[in-house]
Amino acid sequence: MGQAAYGMREWENATNHFGQISKEFPSNKAVAVPYKNAVFRLIEQKHGKFDFKKMFLESKKDKTELDVADFMGPIEIAKIDGKGRGIIASKDIKSGTLLAVSKAFASGYDQDYDGFLITINLIRRDGGTAAQMLQVIQAMKNLQNNPKRAKEVYDLYAGADDTVTNEEILFGVIDAARIQRISAFNRFASDDLAPGVNFAKFAGIKDNSHLFILPSYFNHSCLANAHRTFYGDVMVIHATVDIKKGEEICLSYVSPLLEYSVRKQKFNAWKFTCNCELCAIDSKDKFSVKRDQMIAEFGEYARANKSSPNRVIAKGEPILKKVYVYN
Numbered sequence: 001m002g003q004a005a006y007g008m009r010e011w012e013n014a015t016n017h018f019g020q021i022s023k024e025f026p027s028n029k030a031v032a033v034p035y036k037n038a039v040f041r042l043i044e045q046k047h048g049k050f051d052f053k054k055m056f057l058e059s060k061k062d063k064t065e066l067d068v069a070d071f072m073g074p075i076e077i078a079k080i081d082g083k084g085r086g087i088i089a090s091k092d093i094k095s096g097t098l099l100a101v102s103k104a105f106a107s108g109y110d111q112d113y114d115g116f117l118i119t120i121n122l123i124r125r126d127g128g129t130a131a132q133m134l135q136v137i138q139a140m141k142n143l144q145n146n147p148k149r150a151k152e153v154y155d156l157y158a159g160a161d162d163t164v165t166n167e168e169i170l171f172g173v174i175d176a177a178r179i180q181r182i183s184a185f186n187r188f189a190s191d192d193l194a195p196g197v198n199f200a201k202f203a204g205i206k207d208n209s210h211l212f213i214l215p216s217y218f219n220h221s222c223l224a225n226a227h228r229t230f231y232g233d234v235m236v237i238h239a240t241v242d243i244k245k246g247e248e249i250c251l252s253y254v255s256p257l258l259e260y261s262v263r264k265q266k267f268n269a270w271k272f273t274c275n276c277e278l279c280a281i282d283s284k285d286k287f288s289v290k291r292d293q294m295i296a297e298f299g300e301y302a303r304a305n306k307s308s309p310n311r312v313i314a315k316g317e318p319i320l321k322k323v324y325v326y327n
């Protein structure tokens with residue numbers, strides 16, 4: 001019973017079961033370790049006390065799937081004008097506060113696909129990787145094994161044209177199309193391959209894809225007030241500035257260092273327009289396209305001449321000066 005509760009991530013239940021057995025059979029050594037683990041998970045879940053050093057070291061292994069609980073800090077899910085749902089601060093928050101720790105509900109890794117695969121994601125209208133496909137399959141398997149988690153998965157955003165949001169899905173039924181839509185709008189890659197950088201194998205990059213529950217409720221801002229870090233299949237989110245109670249908390253889905261036109265193009269995958277202050281300023285900047293072109297041209301030159309750094313610098317310096325002129 002304790003093992004089953006642990007597997008279903010019901011930490012309080014698992015702690016109680018293991019605690020009961022250790023009380024009844026104090027000399028039973030086999031229960032000591034799982035009991036201790038369940039207690040640790042409960043402390044993580046209730047108090048947000050994590051052994052980040054251990055998590056970091058474990059995350060260095062390939063495809064690590066960590067054994068940690070989920071934690072929800074001083075945040076809540078709320079309706080946000082023009083963005084559907086989002087995350088707000090439930091009290092005043094200091095910069096650096098731990099906001100959330102979330103273990104992926106399902107993960108997929110390129111290494112697990114023995115072959116070459118090109119998929120087209122018709123929802124996002126971009127190319128897909130083996131990792132993304134495997135993550136969708138894993139989500140379906142996990143729901144089959146633990147149908148109790150269906151509501152939290154099916155509640156995730158599945159696109160504006162999703163017509164079945166309020167339709168009840170019968171217990172134990174796997175809605176494959178919905179899981180695909182949910183994954184398209186909510187998945188993260190833990191090495192933060194920019195969305196759209198697909199067919200990763202061409203570049204020799206191993207892709208991975210994770211579906212998280214709580215982190216999926218964070219909307220995007222180029223000027224985000226929170227930052228995410230990955231430890232294997234676990235996402236950890238911290239506040240990066242002081243945040244007032246009721247204020248929306250956002251992550252950056254794409255790097256704010258990217259040029260405006262590139263960012264705008266990447267938002268197409270999630271089908272929204274960013275109205276943050278940075279985008280408002282950038283959208284009025286009449287030289288941004290010209291700068292993008294110059295930087296893209298330089299990037300191509302640098303890649304083609306990467307074995308001759310002196311040539312790259314000689315080409316780059318005048319371009320940098322010109323970029324300043326178009327400022």
Ligand SMILES: C[S@@+](CC[C@H](N)C(=O)[O-])C[C@H]1O[C@@H](n2cnc3c(N)ncnc32)[C@H](O)[C@@H]1O
Pocket residue numbers: 082083084085086156157185186216217218219220221270271272273274275
């Ligand atoms: C990962 S979900 C975020 C949670 C979602 N808003 C919800 O209601 O569940 C991504 C979707 O949120 C919306 N979104 C995220 N950031 C946004 C923003 N800055 N402005 C408008 N919509 C945004 C888009 O519809 C996007 O496809």
